[in-house]
Amino acid sequence: MSKAMTSSRPDGPLLSVKDLRTYFAMNAGLLKAVDGVTFDLHAGQTLGIVGESGSGKTVLSRSIMRLNLGKNVQTSGQALFQNKDLLGLPLRQMSDIWGQEIAMVFQDPMTSLNPVVKIGRQVSEHVRKHLGVSKKEARGLAIELLKSVRIPEAEVAISAFPHELSGGMRQRVSIAIALACGPKLLFADEPTTALDVTVQHQILNLLGLQQTKRDMAMVLVTHDLGVVAGRTDETIVMYAGKAVEQASTNRIFQNTSHPYTEALLRSIPKTDKPSHTRLAAIAGRPPNLITMPSGCSFSPRCPYAQDRCFEEEPPLITNEDGHTTACWYPVGTVENQAAWDKNLTAGRPSTLAVANGQIIDDVPADTVVGSP
Amino acid sequence: MFGKVFAVKTIRLVATLFAVSLLTFLLVEQLPGDPILAILPPGGLDDLETIERIRKELRLDDPVLTRYFRWVGNALQGDLGKSYITDQPVADAIKDRIPVTMELALLATIIAAVLAIPIGALSAYREGGYFDRAMSTFTTAALSIPGFLAGIFFIWLFTLKFNWLPSTGWNRITEKGILANLQTAILPAGALALAPLAINARLIRADMIGTLKEDYVLSAKAKGLRDRYILMRHALRPSSLTAITVFALQLGGLIGGTVVIETVFALPGLGTRLISGIYQRDVMMIQGITLFIATVYVVVNALVDLLYAALDPRIRRQ
Numbered sequence: 182m183s184k185a186m187t188s189s190r191p192d193g194p195l196l197s198v199k200d201l202r203t204y205f206a207m208n209a210g211l212l213k214a215v216d217g218v219t220f221d222l223h224a225g226q227t228l229g230i231v232g233e234s235g236s237g238k239t240v241l242s243r244s245i246m247r248l249n250l251g252k253n254v255q256t257s258g259q260a261l262f263q264n265k266d267l268l269g270l271p272l273r274q275m276s277d278i279w280g281q282e283i284a285m286v287f288q289d290p291m292t293s294l295n296p297v298v299k300i301g302r303q304v305s306e307h308v309r310k311h312l313g314v315s316k317k318e319a320r321g322l323a324i325e326l327l328k329s330v331r332i333p334e335a336e337v338a339i340s341a342f343p344h345e346l347s348g349g350m351r352q353r354v355s356i357a358i359a360l361a362c363g364p365k366l367l368f369a370d371e372p373t374t375a376l377d378v379t380v381q382h383q384i385l386n387l388l389g390l391q392q393t394k395r396d397m398a399m400v401l402v403t404h405d406l407g408v409v410a411g412r413t414d415e416t417i418v419m420y421a422g423k424a425v426e427q428a429s430t431n432r433i434f435q436n437t438s439h440p441y442t443e444a445l446l447r448s449i450p451k452t453d454k455p456s457h458t459r460l461a462a463i464a465g466r467p468p469n470l471i472t473m474p475s476g477c478s479f480s481p482r483c484p485y486a487q488d489r490c491f492e493e494e495p496p497l498i499t500n501e502d503g504h505t506t507a508c509w510y511p512v513g514t515v516e517n518q519a520a521w522d523k524n525l526t527a528g529r530p531s532t533l534a535v536a537n538g539q540i541i542d543d544v545p546a547d548t549v550v551g552s553p
Numbered sequence: 554m555f556g557k558v559f560a561v562k563t564i565r566l567v568a569t570l571f572a573v574s575l576l577t578f579l580l581v582e583q584l585p586g587d588p589i590l591a592i593l594p595p596g597g598l599d600d601l602e603t604i605e606r607i608r609k610e611l612r613l614d615d616p617v618l619t620r621y622f623r624w625v626g627n628a629l630q631g632d633l634g635k636s637y638i639t640d641q642p643v644a645d646a647i648k649d650r651i652p653v654t655m656e657l658a659l660l661a662t663i664i665a666a667v668l669a670i671p672i673g674a675l676s677a678y679r680e681g682g683y684f685d686r687a688m689s690t691f692t693t694a695a696l697s698i699p700g701f702l703a704g705i706f707f708i709w710l711f712t713l714k715f716n717w718l719p720s721t722g723w724n725r726i727t728e729k730g731i732l733a734n735l736q737t738a739i740l741p742a743g744a745l746a747l748a749p750l751a752i753n754a755r756l757i758r759a760d761m762i763g764t765l766k767e768d769y770v771l772s773a774k775a776k777g778l779r780d781r782y783i784l785m786r787h788a789l790r791p792s793s794l795t796a797i798t799v800f801a802l803q804l805g806g807l808i809g810g811t812v813v814i815e816t817v818f819a820l821p822g823l824g825t826r827l828i829s830g831i832y833q834r835d836v837m838m839i840q841g842i843t844l845f846i847a848t849v850y851v852v853v854n855a856l857v858d859l860l861y862a863a864l865d866p867r868i869r870r871q
Contacts, residue, residue, distance in 0.1 A: 248771060248774065276774075276778075279774065279775050280775065280778070281777055284776070285775045287768060292767065292768035293768040294772070298787065306778065307777050307778055310779070310782075342867070
């Protein structure tokens with residue numbers, strides 16, 4: 182599904198996000214949900230945003246869409262969509278962009294569809310508003326859209342209520358809603374997390390198919406690296422509100438550079454291992470986003486962490502391959518190996534945890550790197 | 554499945570009506586004083602022969618239960634007996650008076666619903682804003698003022714102060730047309746609507762605040778729908794179930810509430826007839842009207858049960 186990477190189209194990126202920050206003013210202090218994220222997305226391309234719960238990936242996509250409801254939100258930075266800064270637009274103009282230019286598929290189709298409104302109206306009401314089509318045309322369009330997301334008996338389904346459909350079917354309806362006005366950009370926020378594993382693939386394939394067919398750009402937000410593998414052109418790995426690694430999806434998997442990405446890859450269950458193999462969990466918990474540790478935010482959980490990591494925050498550095506990482510001791514470097522050996526000798530718990538996991542897996546420490 | 558539910562509901566309805574009729578009958582029975590004394594012409598208290606004759610005529614000597622079942626049996630055939638005082642059939646009196654009461658209750662319902670929905674929705678939309686706070690004050694006031702006092706206030710304001718509307722009397726639609734009719738109906742209906750309006754506005758506000766936090770409201774927003782459309786077409790229906798339930802209870806209460814309001818505005822409704830029946834110890838009239846009001850109340854509640862299903866398709870399937 183992924184098109185060949187064309188990072189330098191003449192017409193510039195469709196979406197260009199620069200140093201986006203979203204803070205929530207809480208009683209306990211400022212919660213930095215998104216803390217300086219920058220990326221470009223070209224027309225027809227796909228971007229994966231990966232991170233665990235609370236890493237800020239959902240807030241990031243909602244910030245770009247200006248859908249962070251609440252009065253305590255402070256957003257700064259830029260989100261240029263077709264050279265218009267979305268963050269500076271009046272909300273009235275946003276409502277012309279919502280659904281028409283940029284659409285969103287939400288995580289849980291059980292709650293994101295209105296239980297008391299018929300499917301047909303939910304699929305076509307915004308088309309009537311945006312494109313001004315008649316009620317009759319909207320009906321035909323709704324049937325067509327439901328067919329395009331492969332809902333059987335679409336003529337019947339338009340008169341159904343959401344509770345009469347299965348979870349997978351409901352997510353197909355959500356996708357039909359998002360595609361209805363032919364948006365240029367689609368945010369898919371954990372579109373398969375609430376679904377059965379068997380349905381997940383169908384939904385992801387459907388999204389990919391429609392994205393290619395319509396030459397639509399897509400941001401795929403997920404906690405599952407396995408979901409972005411082979412489906413997105415570029416991937417951003419987020420941790421504690423920051424992009425810690427950012428590169429083409431292939432490079433992320435083959436030249437993993439950030440220890441957090443490596444840990445995420447390690448935690449994907451492997452089917453070729455005997456059953457009851459312990460899952461390689463990441464030691465510790467994500468940091469409190471209000472009282473962030475100084476230095477690198479991943480340092481308390483990192484098996485390679487050195488003194489410097491606790492004191493100085495590593496800057497995002499882009500190498501000659503366009504691979505961006507924020508780490509003092511990137512995976513695969515000599516410094517990284519030295520840090521690992523030093524921590525192992527010193528008996529650092531999070532290092533031992535990984536080492537023990539590897540003993541169970543019976544894989545030497547250095548060969549695990551970059552093998553998903 | 555649906556048939557069974559329907560049967561159960563019908564049986565419950567009949568049982569409730571039976572209990573209501575029995576209670577009404579027994580309560581009126583407990584009223585102090587002999588109804589015959591009220592029927593007697595002035596100075597006829599010593600005329601034992603006449604008293605005895607009337608007692609025989611009205612068959613008041615029969616045991617309580619016999620009289621009860623005779624009354625209910627006749628009521629089932631549409632015969633609620635005759636007034637002891639005027640000899641007018643009770644059913645006729647109800648037929649004669651019900652248009653006024655019904656119109657008041659309906660008008661009050663419409664006023665309450667038409668105002669409660671936007672007030673509740675807008676208060677929830679800007680929770681804690683100026684409008685919300687102003688409306689919170691208004692609903693508190695509307696709830697703490699009894700209907701008859703509001704009625705008196707309306708009369709003072711609209712009749713004495715501005716002289717816009719008549720304070721008492723009733724113009725029938727059939728005789729004077731709808732405009733003249735509304736002139737006499739709007740003040741009592743407004744006074745009657747105040748309490749249900751305040752309660753419903755608050756219920757809709759509370760439910761709506763919850764609904765607006767639902768994912769499907771966010772996804773409707775992400776579709777680019779206007780806020781007003783989302784409020785009215787997406788959030789209102791799921792937010793109105795509590796209000797509808799209470800509304801049904803109020804509707805029965807409204808018919809009872811007209812008793813007081815009709816008296817304040819001197820309207821020829823069921824309520825004033827009931828009151829005069831009580832003053833005159835007109836037992837059949839009291840029983841008949843009370844049973845009628847109770848029946849309307851119970852039937853309205855049963856109908857509201859069906860309305861739920863129309864509002865929330867998830868209930869339809871159960």
